[in-house]
Structures are given as C-alpha cells and as structure tokens.
Amino acid sequence: MTAVSVNGDNTPSPNPFFAMPLTRKIIHVDMDAFFASIEQRDRPELHGLPVIVGGSPRSRGVVAACSYEARAFGIHSAMPSVRAHQMCPQAVFLAPRMARYQEVSRQIMALFRRYTTLVEPLSVDEAFLDVTTNLLGEPSATRIAQAIRATIRETTGLTASAGVSYNKFLAKIASGHNKPDGLTVIPPDRAQAFIAALPIGKLYGVGKVTEQKMRQQGIRTGADLLRFSRQELAALFGKSGLFFHDMARGIDCRPVESVRVRKSIGSETTLPKDILDFVRVSTVLFDQVQQVARILAHKKTGGRTLTLKVRYSDFTTITRSCTTPQGFFDAADIVAQLPRLLAATEAGRRPIRLLGITVANLCSEQEARRLRIRQLPLPFPQPRSRNALATTSPELPPHSQTKY
Ligand code: TTP
C-alpha cells in the first residue's frame, strides 16, 4: 500500500494526521430489506411477494421493513401500515419476530469479525469495518467486500449490499448506492465527483427537514454545498453544518470504533389514540421519565442534554432540547426542566400521536460522579455551558495513491 497523501496545494503532506484518514479502507455492509428478507427466507412461499413487517393495517402501527417487491408500490419504512395497505392491498403483513432478527444479526456481526477486529455495528443489520489492516492480510478492500457478501449469502441465505471507500460517510453512501445485492467502490480520486453529483437528501445526516432547509438555500447537490463557507453552514445548521462542510469535501475523520459507546437513553411511545388533553400528555411523559430514570440509575450514568420529542397527529415532528451543566441523573432532574420544554410545544392545543424523552451527551460513570458532587446546591447561579464551534480541518479534497 502506498501511503501517500496530498494536502490543499497538491504537495505531499508529511503530517500523519492528513495521511491517515486518506489511506483508510472502510467497508459499510447493510443487509437488504432485513426483517422482510428473513421472513421470505424462512417461509419460501413468500418469495417474490410484497411482504411488510410491522404494525397491522388495522392498527396505528407503521411499516418496519418491506421487501423490494413491496417497494415497487411506493411503500417504505416508517409509513403507516394503513397507508401501505391502501397502496398495496395484496401485501402480506407480518408481525415482527425480533428474537429471530437479533439471532441473524449476531450471526452476521460474527462473520464480519472474521475479517477484522475493527467492526462497529451501526444497527441491527449494518456495520462499518476498517480493513486497512485485516485478518486475511488482503490488500484489496473491494475483494474483502465481495468475500463478505458471498459468505453472508452462503451462511444465511440473505443478500447484503456493501460500500467501500476511505471514510465512513462515503462507505455508507456507497452501500446504499446500488441496493439490493450491490457493491459500490468510491476510491479517493473519484470521491469529489461522486459527492458533487449526489442529491443533497442522500448525504449522511441530511433528513427531510434539513433537506428542505438546504433546498431553500438553493443547495440541491453536493456541488451546491461547496459554495458555502464553514461559517455560513454553521450559522444555518449548527454543529451539523460543520460536518456538512467537511462532507462536501470528502472529509470525515471519524474512526471505526469497535467498542460501542451508548450515545443516549430514551423512551418513546406511539399513543394508541391521539391525545389533546394536557394532563394526559403529562401522565404519559411522567411514565417515560420514570423509565428513563430507571435505566440511568441502572447504568450509573447521566447526560447533559434532555430532549423532548413530539409528533402531532399530522405527523409533523418537533424536538425541544436543553443542556444543563449539572446534567440529568434522575427523575427529579428531568422533571425540573420538562415544563420549560413542554411550554415550547403545542401540547394541549394540538393532538399528539407520539411522545418521547431522551437524555443524551452521556457521561462516563466517573464523570457522572464528579458532576453529581458539583450538583450540590450552590449559593449562586451556575453559568450555562457553550458548545465551542471552532474546529479546523483541511479544506481541499484528499487524494491518495492507495488501491481499493
Ligand atoms: P434498514 O437497513 O434501514 O432497511 P432494510 O434493511 O429493511 O432495507 P434496505 O437496507 O435494503 O434499504 O433497516 C434494517 C431493519 O431495521 C429493517 O429491516 C427493519 C428495521 N427498521 C425499523 O424497524 N424501523 C425503521 O424505520 C427502519 C428504517 C428500519
């Protein structure tokens, strides 16, 4: 492997910080229509049929997964099952069998670990693998990705799609580029052109709301994003803006982390019926607070940020967050801030179909203990913490001679 990198003015950079991320070989693997494919595998009579795993069309549930045959009718995950049934009345609806899916998930994660020790599971059906150095001594990440897909097919009878590139976000976009059963490789010298042509909604971390906001700014593709400075993007999208700025330039230095660090603890409920009554909203939230507090206590942790999520009956979803230096460790901490967050919603005035509470920015046990001590009442108000925005990163697209 040739570990050559160039910096902004196309001269070789002696700085190992620049060299490292450019020569990484990252694979992202994601199973195709995961829950639905397992059902089709286990019940061969379902092969070739539109299969939907999720809530019943007679309930208020949503689609968790749907086979590619169902997608041809416009059905997708998170769509209300009632709507999916209207779009495809002949679809087969199945209740999820989580234990079964977890079993297959464990099986594929174990397969990944045959190739590298650096495996970072992202969800039940996908993971990042850093194969820069790997257990086979194989220099080609593309060949490893092919081998992984073949092994998954042989051992589970299921198909997976994979993306190969030099960083996480490109590998992730690549795996979704040619689904199902696809493999896409984005070597460093093709990254810039690939990103430039990418519709903005496909960029990692750009959800529906952000996409709309970007479109309002005239940002439709990766190329459009390049016209905006770090400051402009930070002003528009906060911390995520900085990430978008780097992404447009093919920069993502996040390492593949094999030890999973839990990022948040939360509780979310789709209500059996929409709720308008404020007291009933508070009752549901109170139960969720208790649940979150129990998990925090069990994990001996706390977090600095509390987020309230509200989905109204028309599916408009909002979140209200606050960050305190003292953090949130128990029900009392959460209850103290909740009224303020709730006041910034339309609870009591607009019907609500989903409520959720999350504590994020979790602290380690040690950190939590320190914060806990500081949390003892002080005779003066404590200053609010501020997030530092300033970080530096190389401005220009990376290139390398590394073979993928
Ligand atoms: P995804 O990988 O997002 O979707 P998928 O595997 O069904 O389809 P594909 O990757 O081919 O596009 O999610 C993996 C599983 O997670 C999915 O099969 C069901 C579950 N899931 C939910 O329960 N709810 C959701 O909103 C999503 C997106 C997924």
Ligand code: MG
């Ligand atoms: Mg998948």
Ligand code: MG
């Ligand atoms: Mg997935």
